[in-house]
Amino acid sequence: MTCEEYSFIGDSPMRRRLTLSEMREFYLSFFEKNGHTRISRYPIIARWRDDIFFTIASISCFQPWVLNQTIDPPANPLVMSQPCLRFNDIDNVGKTGRHLTEFEMMAHHAFNTGDRSVYFKDRTVELCHSLLLELGIKPEEINYLEAEWSGGGNSGPCFEVVVGGVELATLVFMMYEDTPAGKREMEMQVVDTGYGLERFVWLSRGTPNTYEAIFDYLLSELKREIDVEEDEEILSEYSRLAGMMNVESKADLNKLRRGVADRIGISVDKLIEKISPFEDLYAVCDHTRALMFMLNDGGIVPSNVKAGYFARLLVRRALRSLKALDLKTPLRDILSLQIEHFKDDFPELMENRDDILALIDVEEKKYERTIIRGRNIISKLDEGLKKEGRDTISIKDLIHLYDSHGLVPEIVSEFSGLRVEIPDDFYIRVASIHEKVEEGEKAREIDIPEVRETELKFYEDSYVKKFKARVLKKFDGYIILDKTYFYPEGGGQEPDFGKIDSLSVIDVQRVGNVIIHKVRGDLGRIRENDLVECEIDWDRRLQLTQHHTATHIINGAARRILGNHIWQTGAHKSEELGRLDLTHHSRISEGEREEIERLANEVVSEKRKINIGVMDRGRAEKMYGFRIYQGGAVPGKDIRIVDIEGWDVEACGGTHLKNTSEVGRIEIVDTKRIQDGVVRIEFKAGKALERYAEGQKELMERLNIEVPKEDLQKISSTFSVSVEQLPKTIERFRREWKQQVRELKNMEGMLSNLTGERYKFSDRYKELPSGDPVRAYEQLFGEWKSQRKEIKRLKKKIQEILTEKLNERFRSDFIEKKGVRIVKEISVGLDVKNLIEMAKSTVKENSLLIIANKIDKRANILVYSRSRFNAEGIAKDLSKRLGGGAHGNRNLAIGGGSSNRIEKILREFEVENGF
Structure with missing residues (x-):
């Protein structure tokens, strides 16, 4: 890290101003002329590795398989420009002038072994120096700082290359493997260089910060839409001074701001007022470019798990910044501008454009719903914290609100009535919690005798x-x-x-x-x-093989119907059922399910050949791309490739058929959303499907309906259960529908007694829905939900009226014994939660409340005492008389039993005890 003021702002040491595209091409061409082979970028999602989510440096592309000499490098020496993603400085993005979450690491690598020495330190420095000279930088302006580098279990000496105060490149000479016993010299010694594309462009343009240099095409559009005065002197001074500081904390940031304010002769508050809009603009530019690459490279859906967590983090930070700017431009439109700008350098962006924008649309709508729910969530938190005597929402609370509910700290601060202190490194903290890749479930460990391999x-x-x-x-x-x-x-x-x-x-x-x-x-x-x-057991083997090949067929179909973001996150093939888990933002609709199934069966009927063979890892990646790692990272030099001709190619170690026709008909029996950003498709083929079809026939006889298979699927989707679960589910909903009608009538009767008004909500439920099965069961489910909603509303209303009534009774209609005010009450249909809330809001010092609450044939007893009387003893006595039991303590106890004789038992208790 450098500690000198940036001297190139407004005075570039390079010969001419270059764009990202021009600088990238200059670099790649230079090294091609100097004996290097240009290779294409790797995905920004590190699918070939199981220890990291993202490609964090160009060397990540060659770890571990090239470095441990399992496979040969794609070229040696090579040159590339690799998009990378890091979240360890996300809170500094937009503030320091140089930090980015997504950046391109231009790199040349040489892999030296005992068999072949390519080049090492001297040639690396010579190449770097020549490159800088060709760009017009004078030799005296180039500084090489010696340092030590370590990362990913390797280490070695390095040079930090600094021009004008900015670190342009790091030249690492990877020589050692770090072990618990100390450093061990690597068999392969690697030239691992990293040249910051964005910093080279910044240096060439001499703009106040890196964002103005690399995002000029987007900033010019966005600045027109906000009313903000741009002061280049302030932005330049800010960046110049930032070059002297390692801004990692709020104290560092405050120090930087004070220094700039003093230099320019304005207050810190005025400085913040002037630079804050630009910090938000810069963050939006950075985050949307990062999202563009993340969503383009496949297999990521913004969610609250794994790599999807970071996509959601970027979306919500960008939306927060747009809100702060009062910028009305939709996030999707900004992504669209990014894609348009980068499409010539990365043509695949146009192929995935619609998919990328659809994912952004879905996530933005989810965030809007989160905000609507957020007020109530934060209100409840405020209430709970106040009861605990706290007046501040802690950092731990903020992280919980973000991770569990998706509420960014700024929204919490806006909605909360308590003090909210937002740490300057909040997003770094939440990102660090989720950066570690969880280890998969470990295989069973079985000790075996020493024996040769099978x-x-x-x-x-x-x-x-x-x-x-x-x-x-x-x-x-x-x-x-x-x-x-x-x-x-x-x-x-x-x-x-x-x-x-x-x-x-x-x-x-x-x-x-x-x-x-x-x-x-x-x-x-x-x-x-x-x-x-x-x-x-051939019947079993054939069935498992049919389900495994069907998994690959359905995966390809789902990708074509739902979009390129589809990626397998899990699968299971048993004798009775195949299961495929996929990244997707929403539940699979009935229409989408039908289309996936139709397309899968088309592939079966086309009798496509299935080619299976073992290939060198590097050759397979080059030929088919990294989508082959659907089942996760695969170890080893050689990998087994299963290629369903023209449809799907995956690295897979399972058993497969020779032709798709051998799968037989495929039927998707269920789809479900199993977690945020992941859906599950369950399917059958072969004899398992024949058994299933027979079961379907019996099922329709049990339901006493004749409907096509598609309608059964629709009915099962209505209740969110599998088709096999329909009989029990329908029986349960019918039973609960009737029970809830009785419950509504009881509560309506109680409300009429309490208020004198007539309540007849239950009149609309004269009889169970009938007629067309699909519509009838949709109506049954809809009415069941409406009943539950009304029951909840009536319970709340009864609770409010009874609370008021009890307060009045404790004032003027109570029994007094030994200086204690005692009130007894009978209610209908309330939950224990309602009863406790009522008791706590009405019972004062030296008071006792006994409530008997009737629900159908049952009764709940609640006793709440703030007096000499023991609540648990009273509750146990009453519950025993009702044929039940009770538990609790001397202040609060809950019991219950049969409701048949509740009034009589309360009278008997009063006669015996005097209350």
Whole structure:
């Protein structure tokens, strides 16, 4: 980090002003002329790795597989310009003049091994120096600062290249692997350089900050829409001084602002007033460009989990800034301008444009709904904190409100009546919580004897049903063979079953390179070194294989129907059901489900060939792209590629068919939203589908309706359950519909008694809906929901009236015993929560409240005491008389029993106890 004032602002040391596109091309061409091979960028989403979400540096593209020499680099030496994403400085974006979340790292890399030495320190510095000279920078203006670099488990010396006070590049010489025992020299020594494209452009233009240099095309549009005075002197001084500081805290920022204010001769408040709009403008420019790359590169939907969390973070920060600016331009329109600007350099943006903008639209609508709900959430929090005697919403509360409800701190501050202190590094804090990639579920650990690795014959021919093999070891109910066609559990596919001689194979697992077979039966009948007859349960294997191939077919169909953001996040293939989890922003509609199913069955009927083969990782990535990693990162030099011709290509280790026609008809039996940003498709094929169809027929007989399959799907969607669950679900809703009508009538009767008014909301529910099944069940569900809503409203109304009544009774209509005011009351239909709220708001010092609350044939007893009388004892006595029990303490107790004799029992209790 440099500590000198920027000297190039208004006085660029470069020969000419360059755009991002021009500077990128200048750099790449320079290194091509100097013996480097230009390679294309990698995705900004690091799909080939399971330890990070995003590509954070150009070297990330080659970790771990190139650096550990599992595969060869795509070229050596190479040059590239790699879009990167980092969130560790997100709160400084827009404020310091140089920080960005998304940036391009121009880089040249050389990979030196014992077999081939390319170049190292001297040549790296020589190339860097020549590049800067060609750009017109004078030698005396170039500074090389020696330092040490470490990251990702590696380290080595480096040079920081500084011109005019700004660090333009870092030249790292990766030589060591960092281990618990200390540094160990790497077998491969790597030239790892990083040249900041945006900083080079900034230097060439000499603008007040990097944002004015790289986002001029967008800022010119946005500035026209806001009424703000642009003072270039202030912006320039601000950036000049920022170059001398490491702005990491609010104290650093305040110090910077004081320094600028003193230099210019204005107050700090006036300075903030002048620069704040620009800080928001710059943040919007940065965040929308970052979103453009994130959403373009696939598999990310703004959500509250994993990589999607960071997309949502950027959207909501950008929306917050637009609100602060009172800028009416929709976020999607700003994204559209970004895409238009970058489309020539990144043509894929136009291909995904509609998908990117649709994702932004959906997320913006979600945020609007969040704001509407936010007032009530924050109001309840305020109320709770006040009861605890707190007058401040803490940082912990702010993080919880953001993570759980999506409420940004500025909205909390606007809606809350309490003091809200927003830390300057709030978004850095929340980002750091979510940056660590969660480890997947660990496989079962089974200790096995030392034995040679198993020949995996199921990859050679997955259609073999019987084979002979030799027993290498047997232990703890397991058998290890020298070779096997039994497929072990993995990749979401359940294991094969079958026979080894007379023993039943009930599980197959992979431990390293050894396959172990769990068997049931007398293991003593088999000895080590025996040649055994093995038979696979072919019906099961075929069914699992059909479901696995169907998974790939449906994945391709979903991507074509729902958009390029579709990415597999999980899958499971059992004998009865296939399950596919996908990134998607909304529930899958009935129309979308039908289209996905139609398209999947088209692929089946087209009899497409399925090609399966093992390929070098680098060649596979180059040929098919990184979409092959649908099931997650795959280890190793060689990867198994399953290619459904012209439809879907994935790295996959499961069993597959030779032709799509062998899958048979595919039917999607259910779709559901399983978490924010993830939907699940459940489907059947083969004999599982035949059994399902038979079950459907029986189901319609049980429901006593004749409807096509599509209508059953619609009815199940109405109730958000699977088709198989419909009979029980419909029965439950009918029962609850009737029960809620009774409950409404009881509460209406009580309200009439309390107010003298007539309530007849229940009159609209004379009989259960009937007629067309789809419409009837939609009406049943709609009426059920309306009933619940009205019951909740009536409970609240009864609670309010009773609370007022109880307050009046404690003033003038009570029984007094031993200096204690005692009130008894009977209510109808209230929840225990209502009763407790009523009690706490009415019972004062030296008072006792007893409430009997009737719900159908049950009764709740609540006793609340702020007196010498023991609430728990009273509640237990009354509940015992009702045939029930009670629990609580001397102040508050809850009990209950039958409601049959409640009035009589209260009178008996009064006679016996005097109240």
